Amino acid sequence: MSTLPMPLVRAMIDLDTPARMADHLLPTLAADPTTLAIAVSRRGLLESPLIAPLAGRLPLAYLGRYDGAALVLTDSTSADQGLREIGLELSAADAAYAAVAVALRQWQADSHCVACGAPAALIQSGWVFRCTDCGAERYPRTDPCIIVAVTDDADRLLLARAAHFAYPRASVLAGYVEPGESLEAAVAREVFEEAGVHVHDVTYRGSQPWPFPRSLMCAFTARTSGTPEPVIDGEEIVEAAFLSREDVAARIAAGTLQLPSGISVAWSLVSDWLESPA
Numbered sequence: 001m002s003t004l005p006m007p008l009v010r011a012m013i014d015l016d017t018p019a020r021m022a023d024h025l026l027p028t029l030a031a032d033p034t035t036l037a038i039a040v041s042r043r044g045l046l047e048s049p050l051i052a053p054l055a056g057r058l059p060l061a062y063l064g065r066y067d068g069a070a071l072v073l074t075d076s077t078s079a080d081q082g083l084r085e086i087g088l089e090l091s092a093a094d095a096a097y098a099a100v101a102v103a104l105r106q107w108q109a110d111s112h113c114v115a116c117g118a119p120a121a122l123i124q125s126g127w128v129f130r131c132t133d134c135g136a137e138r139y140p141r142t143d144p145c146i147i148v149a150v151t152d153d154a155d156r157l158l159l160a161r162a163a164h165f166a167y168p169r170a171s172v173l174a175g176y177v178e179p180g181e182s183l184e185a186a187v188a189r190e191v192f193e194e195a196g197v198h199v200h201d202v203t204y205r206g207s208q209p210w211p212f213p214r215s216l217m218c219a220f221t222a223r224t225s226g227t228p229e230p231v232i233d234g235e236e237i238v239e240a241a242f243l244s245r246e247d248v249a250a251r252i253a254a255g256t257l258q259l260p261s262g263i264s265v266a267w268s269l270v271s272d273w274l275e276s277p278a
């Protein structure tokens with residue numbers, strides 16, 4: 001089974017990682033009038049236009065090569081656009097660079113050493129913190145999450161409404177991978193915890209960053225045997241059902257179901273199921 005197109009990673013980009021190790025890369029790029037920048041606030045909001053000349057601002061990290069120019073991250077105090085809202089309007093490359101910039105800026109926002117609490121300074125062109133006191137180094141973190149489209153023997157899709165979703169939004173199940181757990185085990189655990197259903201044929205379908213602030217969504221399909229009724233806890237998940245394609249269309253028409261937004265991995269999984277032959 002092939003991987004799915006993902007809304008935020010429509011293009012492969014050149015992060016030019018070896019160049020980060022060069023001494024004084026950021027000061028050199030700051031003095032270069034051709035250097036481009038993505039400006040991001042501490043909370044991960046973006047300025048418009050996304051890509052603009054650095055123009056004297058302080059570079060916080062080197063993001064790679066963009067149309068032959070160097071691209072850096074810089075701070076913004078006026079950015080007000082969320083990547084979730086504008087991601088689909090951006091070009092493929094811009095969306096991919098924006099995801100990196102939003103993730104890295106939010107990681108940089110806390111500069112204290114986790115070992116001793118002293119201030120830490122950025123090294124390696126903005127990609128590593130080194131403590132100014134104890135010297136401990138800290139690298140950007142990414143938290144893996146699984147998201148899974150579960151179908152039953154009637155090829156119905158499991159859709160659930162989490163308590164924090166506004167009615168009538170529903171989606172496929174998702175959750176964080178726990179320490180020491182494989183992705184496949186996380187899929188099986190989450191589906192059983194949230195819907196009381198055992199799955200098999202867990203199949204990887206692609207991934208995309210979800211930098212709000214630092215998740216990586218790992219998409220799967222899985223199957224369950226028979227046509228079971230979901231068992232929910234009523235707290236984390238307030239509604240869940242296996243729905244046929246006809247059920248989905250009817251509920252959308254009746255205003256009792258809203259599918260996930262087009263920027264999400266959930267949308268990629270749901271639309272793939274909707275378009276696949278019954």
Ligand SMILES: [Zn+2]
Nearest residue numbers: 113116131134
């Ligand atoms: Zn320290």
